[in-house]
Amino acid sequence: MKLKVMLVAVIILSVIVSIYVDVARIGVENKYDTVEIVADLYNFENLSANTGNDISNILKEMKANGLKGVAVPEVSLKRLRDTGKISLNTMSDVQNIYTLIGKTDNEAVTQYLRNITDRQKEIQCNFLIVTTRDRDTFDFLKNSLSRRVPQDKLTILEKNKDYAFIINEPMDTFSDQGLGFDVKDLNMVKALGFDVIPRVENFNGIKDRDIENYIKLLKNYDTKTVIFGGNDVLGNMEKISYAASQFKKNGITVGIIDTPMGKKLQSGIEKFTKFDGYRGLKVYGLSEKETQKYDINDIVDRWYRSIIERNVRIIYMRAKVDDLKTPAYNMKQNITAMKQLNTLVDYAGLKTGIAKPMGVIHQSKIIEVLIAVGVVAGGILLLLSFGLKEVPALILTIATTVLTAAVLLTRFNDLGIKTVALAASIIFPSLGIVYFVNSSNGLINNKEQKGFISVSLKIFIKAVLISFVGGLMIAAIMADSKYMLKLDYFRGVKLSFTIPVLIFAIYYCYKVFKIDNFKKFINTSVKILNMDIKIWHMLAAAAAALICIIYISRTGNSPLIKPSSIELKFRDFLEHYLVARPRTKEFLFGYPALILAVYAAIKKSKGWNFILGIFASIGILSAPNTMSHVESVLTMAIERTVYGWIFGAIIGVIAVVIIERLVRFANNLLKRGALL
Numbered sequence: 001m002k003l004k005v006m007l008v009a010v011i012i013l014s015v016i017v018s019i020y021v022d023v024a025r026i027g028v029e030n031k032y033d034t035v036e037i038v039a040d041l042y043n044f045e046n047l048s049a050n051t052g053n054d055i056s057n058i059l060k061e062m063k064a065n066g067l068k069g070v071a072v073p074e075v076s077l078k079r080l081r082d083t084g085k086i087s088l089n090t091m092s093d094v095q096n097i098y099t100l101i102g103k104t105d106n107e108a109v110t111q112y113l114r115n116i117t118d119r120q121k122e123i124q125c126n127f128l129i130v131t132t133r134d135r136d137t138f139d140f141l142k143n144s145l146s147r148r149v150p151q152d153k154l155t156i157l158e159k160n161k162d163y164a165f166i167i168n169e170p171m172d173t174f175s176d177q178g179l180g181f182d183v184k185d186l187n188m189v190k191a192l193g194f195d196v197i198p199r200v201e202n203f204n205g206i207k208d209r210d211i212e213n214y215i216k217l218l219k220n221y222d223t224k225t226v227i228f229g230g231n232d233v234l235g236n237m238e239k240i241s242y243a244a245s246q247f248k249k250n251g252i253t254v255g256i257i258d259t260p261m262g263k264k265l266q267s268g269i270e271k272f273t274k275f276d277g278y279r280g281l282k283v284y285g286l287s288e289k290e291t292q293k294y295d296i297n298d299i300v301d302r303w304y305r306s307i308i309e310r311n312v313r314i315i316y317m318r319a320k321v322d323d324l325k326t327p328a329y330n331m332k333q334n335i336t337a338m339k340q341l342n343t344l345v346d347y348a349g350l351k352t353g354i355a356k357p358m359g360v361i362h363q364s365k366i367i368e369v370l371i372a373v374g375v376v377a378g379g380i381l382l383l384l385s386f387g388l389k390e391v392p393a394l395i396l397t398i399a400t401t402v403l404t405a406a407v408l409l410t411r412f413n414d415l416g417i418k419t420v421a422l423a424a425s426i427i428f429p430s431l432g433i434v435y436f437v438n439s440s441n442g443l444i445n446n447k448e449q450k451g452f453i454s455v456s457l458k459i460f461i462k463a464v465l466i467s468f469v470g471g472l473m474i475a476a477i478m479a480d481s482k483y484m485l486k487l488d489y490f491r492g493v494k495l496s497f498t499i500p501v502l503i504f505a506i507y508y509c510y511k512v513f514k515i516d517n518f519k520k521f522i523n524t525s526v527k528i529l530n531m532d533i534k535i536w537h538m539l540a541a542a543a544a545a546l547i548c549i550i551y552i553s554r555t556g557n558s559p560l561i562k563p564s565s566i567e568l569k570f571r572d573f574l575e576h577y578l579v580a581r582p583r584t585k586e587f588l589f590g591y592p593a594l595i596l597a598v599y600a601a602i603k604k605s606k607g608w609n610f611i612l613g614i615f616a617s618i619g620i621l622s623a624p625n626t627m628s629h630v631e632s633v634l635t636m637a638i639e640r641t642v643y644g645w646i647f648g649a650i651i652g653v654i655a656v657v658i659i660e661r662l663v664r665f666a667n668n669l670l671k672r673g674a675l676l
Contacts (some may be wrong), residue, residue: 002390003380003384003390003393003394003397004381004384007377007378007380007381007397008377008381010373010374010376010377011374011377011378011381011469013370013374014370014371014372014373014374014375014377014473015374015469015472015473017367017370017371017374017476018371018374018472018473018475018476018477019472019476021363021367021371021475021476021477021479022472022475022476022479022634024361024479025361025475025476025479025484025634026634026635028358028359028361028484029311029358029484029633029634029635030635031356031359032281032311032313032356032357032358032359033349033350033351034313034350034351034352034353034354034355034356035307035312035313035314035315035341035345035350035351035352035353035355036068036069036195036313036314036315036352036353036354036355037066037067037068037069037315037317037338037341037342037352038067038068038069038070038071038195038197038283038314038315038316038317039059039062039067039069039070039071039317039318039319040070040071040073040285040316040317040318040319041055041070041071041072041073041185041189042073042079043288043318043319044058044059044062044318044319046319046321047319047321047330047331047334050321050323050327050330051327051328051330051331052327053327055188056188056192058331059189059192059194060192061331061335062334062335062338063192063193063194065335065338065339066338066339066341066342066352067194067317067338068194068195068352068353068354069194069195069196069197069225069314069354070189070192070194070195070196070197071197071198071199071227071316072181072185072186072189072196072197072198072199073178073199073229074178074179074180074181074198074199074200074201074229075140075178075179075180075181075182076175076176076177076178076179077128077130077174077175077176077177077179078175078176080132080137080141081175085132085134085137086130086131086132086134086137086141087105087106087129087130087131087132088128088129088130088171088175089128089129089131090125090126090127090128090129090171091121091124091125091126091127091128091129091166092125092126094109094113094129095113095121095125098110098113105131106131106162106163106164107159107160107162108131108157108158108159108162108163108164109129109131109157109162109164111157111159112155112157112164112166124166124168126170126171127166127167127168127169128165128166128167128168128169128171128174128175129164129165129166129167130164130165130167131162131163131164132163132164133161133162133163135161135163137163138158138163140179140180141165141179142156142165143180144179144180145165145167145179147203147205147207147210148177148179148203148204148205149167149168149169150205152168153167153168153169154166154167154168155167177201177203177230178199178200178201178203178229178230181198181217186198186217186221190221190222195224195225195354196221196222196223197223197225197226197227197255197314198217198218198221198223198226199226199227199228199229200214200218200226200228200229200234201228201229201230201234202228202230202232202233202234202235202236206234206235206238206239207239208239208242211234211235211239211242211243211246212246214234215246215247215250215252218250218252219250223252224251224252224253224354225252225253225254225255225281225314225355225357226247226252226253226254226255227254227255227257227283227314227316228254228255228266228269230266231266231267232266232267232268233254233266233267233268233269233271233272234272235268235272236267236268236271236272237268240268240271240272240275241275243272244271244272244273244274244275244276245275245276247272247276248275248276248277248279253279253280253281253356253357254269254272254273254276254279254280254281255280255281255282255283255314256269256273256280256281256282256283256485256486256487257269257283257284257285258282258283258284258306258310258312258486259486265487269487270482270487270488273481273482273485273487274482277360278360278362278480278481278482278485278487279357279358279360279481280357280358280481280485281313281314281355281356281357281358281485282306282310282311282312282313282314282485282486282631283312283313283314283316284303284306284307284310284312284314284315284316285315285316285317285318286299286302286318287318288318291318291319291320292320292321292322296320296333296336296337296340297340299320299337300337300340300341300344303315303341304341304344304345304348307344307345307348307350308348308633308636309629309632309636310486310631310632311358311484311485311486311631311632311633313355313356313358314355315341317334317337317338319334320333320334320337358481358484358485360481361479361480361481361484362480362481363476363477363479363480365408365409365413367476368408368413368416368417368420368477369404369405369408369409371420371473371476371477372404372405372408372416372420372477373401373404373405374473375404375420375423375424375427375470375473376397376400376401376404377397378424378427378428378431378469378470379400379423379427380393380396380397380400381431382427382430382431382434382503383396385431385434385507386507386510387516404416404420407419408420414488417477417478417480418490418491418492420473420477421473421474421477421478421490421628422490422491422492422495422496424470424471424473424474424477424624425470425474425490425492425496425621425624425625425628426495426496426499426500427470428466428467428468428469428470428471428473428624429467429470429496429500429617429620429621429623429624430499430500430503430504431466431467432462432463432464432465432466432467432620432621433463433500433503433504433507433613433616433617433620433621434503434507435459435462435463435466436459436463436594436597436613436616436620437504437507437508437511437512437613438511439459439462439463439598439601440459440512440597440598440601440609440613441511441512441601443455443598443601443602444512444601444604444606444609452598452599452602452656452660453653453656455598455602456594456595456598456599456602456652456653456656457595457649457653459594459598460591460594460595460598460645460649460652461645463594463616463620464591464594464619464620464623464645467620467621467622467623467624468623468624468641470623470624471623471624471626471627471628471637471641472627474490474624474627474628474630475627475630475634475637478490478628478630479630483630483631484630484631485631486630486631489630489631490628490629490630493625493628496621496624496625496628497618497621497625500617500620500621501614501617501618501621504613504614504617505614508610508613512606512609512610513606581640581643582640582641582643582644582647582648583622583626583640583644585618585619585622586619586622586644586648587643587644587645587647587648587651588648588651589615589618589619590615590616590617590618590619590620590622590648591616591619591644591645591647591648591649591651591652592648592651592652592655593612593613593614593615593616593618593619593652594612594615594616594619594620594648594652595648595649595652595653595655595656596608596612596652596655596656596659597609597612597613597615597616599656599659599660600612619644619648622641622644623641623644626640626641627641
């Protein structure tokens, strides 16, 4: 008994520390409150072409309706080709023309082909040939390509006013690679009064002076935020620390592109932000294909959900252009999208403007250890519930505490944090479930018929609060910029969803069905195996299997079964009116099942108490899972949890009242039938 008191005291200390950290985290999140809509400059040229209006006029109109920033990508060979500044071909295509008519439309290339052997032509057939007659374009490419392409892979040709480059690189990848910025684009965006957000791209062989030139250009345009283009960050891999130090020195923030859980981030982004002190802000945008696929309401819903659920603060906007609609319609729908988002941002209590980076937050290792010992204490309490004796429990407590502290205080700290968070997501819901089972067992064995509303609400509140303790600990021990910016994240979602439910089944058999030793387990198993299987047994088993498959497949970072369109619309409805939308499985299934399970216990029905208890377990474990999404705003996670409790309890009580009345009505009918 003394050990239990000590363990509870340790948990209380850990909860106090967790609340202290969570309050500090909320303070950081509250200052990260400005949402910025940023347009992709080159993508918006599609809208310019569709409307026949100059791109600068398009941007002015967008600015008047809420556009704050413009992202300017680096120029690529494909971009230069599409704008008519260069011709881009493979050597084989040019050779075919040369073979057919004895020359090409570029004197420099013609002269080059005359001077190489057939063997050289064969070797170079897949090389790229870039031709131009524009001196400025030639100078730009000469400077850019000389820094990005090794000397043995680049040939520069010039004859009269014909210029050409022969490049030993693949067309499908190199033609999209950034080659530097067109200063005319940057000047235009700056002159229009926008927040200029360059999309800087890394390249092989980048040197310190190249990074310094980028920094000089960024400072010249008063750049506050950079969103890296391409697949990796500036300086990756050899020069990443130098690039990050220059960003930090000059106060330039990195935009971290939001990706689905488990999907690959831009290569090097976690390391870059680590060198930069984990300064950054989240960026979300639909691809061009997705933008054309979804209607405006769907697009805005996805933007809004990324803001309130994943702490995104830059919405990267691509223009939606429908060639079957009028130019006026296309202009209007893009303006409408911005206006709708601005309204929703204001409704969510946030501001629109130039986005600021999230404040840096880290926890000391001592704080992490204090939180972790509370999780250890919870785990020992859980084992004591299954009959572990005090002496081995004490030894296990000391050993586990020492091991956990050792892991957290060493270079394995990151692994330790994730392990403690996962343990908290399993242990405290399981403790809530154990309390629920113990209470149900007491009601089943109590001869008195107690009022279900007060009893069920009391058990409901205590069970969910015990589980909620685990959520507070997860939110605190993972209250770090790395997790809040989703550069790393909570692992083991499926385990946290399934193990507590399994613990419920095992503990229910142990506590209620009194299967407390191996012999009883074998005897019960034999009885079950010897049962006469009826059709309804098979149907019930099939239904249970289907529910389990759906439940497991809908959990985790990449659910196999996606929500239906009706469910998505229902979610959107709740998000628009509550902002912090409670989880469907909580307030429609899990929490009402908890109330109904208590009602079944009051009515002495072990069978229904057990069946409903399975669904009740899903509700009890949900709060820590919600708070394990550390990239979400903590106040939002708490609000949605409380909403789930309130709605779930109300639905559960209403369901019990209806069932109680239906039972009474059925009993009255039976009595009348007996009298007749």
